[in-house]
Each structure stands twice: as structure tokens, then as C-alpha cells.
Amino acid sequence: MFTSKTYGYSVMLPAGWTGVQATAVWNGTGAPGSDTPEGDRFLGPAAPSSWALVTPKSKDLAGYAKEWVDATAKYHGDTCTAPPEAVDPIMIGSEPATLLSFNCGILINGAVTVHKGIGYQFGFRDPSVQAATDPADRMTFLELLRSVQFPD
Numbered sequence: 001m002f003t004s005k006t007y008g009y010s011v012m013l014p015a016g017w018t019g020v021q022a023t024a025v026w027n028g029t030g031a032p033g034s035d036t037p038e039g040d041r042f043l044g045p046a047a048p049s050s051w052a053l054v055t056p057k058s059k060d061l062a063g064y065a066k067e068w069v070d071a072t073a074k075y076h077g078d079t080c081t082a083p084p085e086a087v088d089p090i091m092i093g094s095e096p097a098t099l100l101s102f103n104c105g106i107l108i109n110g111a112v113t114v115h116k117g118i119g120y121q122f123g124f125r126d127p128s129v130q131a132a133t134d135p136a137d138r139m140t141f142l143e144l145l146r147s148v149q150f151p152d
Contacts, residue, residue: 004040007054008151009093009120014140016045028055031071034125042144047128048137050144057119064112064119065098072102072110080104085132092120093148099141103132109141115150122148 002019003010013019019042026038034041034051042050057064065087073082086101090111097113107129111122124141126134 002040002042004052004054006040007052009052009054010149011042011052011144012147013042014044014144018043026053026055028057028119031068031075033076034123039123044140048124048126048140050122050124050141052123053121055119055121056117057114058117059114059119061096061098061112061114064114064121065100068100068110068112068121072100076104080108081132090142090145092122092145093150095120095150097145101132103130105130107131107134107137109133109137111141111145118150120148120150 001010002013006022022038022040024037032038034049039051039053072080080102084100084102088099090097090099092113095113095115097111100110102108107126109124113120126137
């Protein structure tokens with residue numbers, strides 16, 4: 001179990017994965033990636049990895065998902081498709097969420113939810129997959145997301 005010292009949520013990491021604590025607090029701007037100091041990072045034993053960023057949000061789930069799509073187009077449009085190739089309703093912990101699947105030359109998936117006015121953004125990347133979706137990566141990411149526990 002990984003508990004974020006910066007953001008207060010917990011998540012069960014897949015077997016063999018390690019967690020790295022964020023060293024800064026995200027201000028909610030831009031489109032930070034997988035290696036930003038504002039993000040908690042989850043590193044797999046092979047190519048896939050994941051990360052999480054958290055910030056206050058006044059938007060609802062649809063607005064937050066659109067914000068991620070817009071930021072991806074603005075900051076990563078040179079490599080990532082816009083709009084995402086797939087947008088799916090999912091759950092992050094106990095909250096409804098949106099899964100966004102991008103083909104950025106590598107697999108980049110993002111998931112967002114809003115819990116008690118706080119926006120949670122999780123990313124998943126696999127540089128060994130050159131597509132927006134992969135069944136094994138999707139299963140790993142969804143298991144991680146379902147295990148999220150939000151602070152009270």
C-alpha cells in the first residue's frame with residue numbers, strides 16, 4: 001500500500017511496483033507528465049509506470065476530463081492525438097471517473113475524478129506499446145485505480 005504524504009490518498013500498487021513520493025505540491029496548471037516532482041510516481045519492474053497529481057477543482061467530472069484533454073493538446077499536441085482515441089466511464093476508488101486513452105507514439109492513459117472538491121489525476125504510460133490501448137496495461141491501470149482510497 002502506498003500512501004501519499006503530499007496528497008493523503010492511498011493506493012495498492014501491483015506486485016513488484018515501487019512508489020516514489022512527490023517532492024512538491026502541484027498548482028493545478030499545465031500538463032505535468034510522469035516524471036514531475038509534483039507527482040507521486042509508481043514504477044513497475046518493466047516498461048509501464050504510473051503517476052498521480054492532485055489539486056483543488058471547482059469543475060465537475062466532465063469539466064475536469066475536458067481540461068485534461070485540452071491541456072494534453074496544448075502541451076503535448078506534437079506527439080499525442082487529440083481528441084483521445086477512447087473515453088470510457090470507470091471508477092477510481094468509490095468515485096465515478098473518466099479514462100482517457102491517448103496514442104502519443106507510446107501508450108498514455110489518463111484517469112480523472114473529483115472527490116469533495118479535489119481533482120485526482122492518474123496517468124499510466126508504457127513506452128513498449130505504440131497504441132492508445134493495450135489489454136494488459138488497461139487491466140493493470142484499472143486495478144490500481146479501483147484500489148484508491150481517498151482521505152476523509
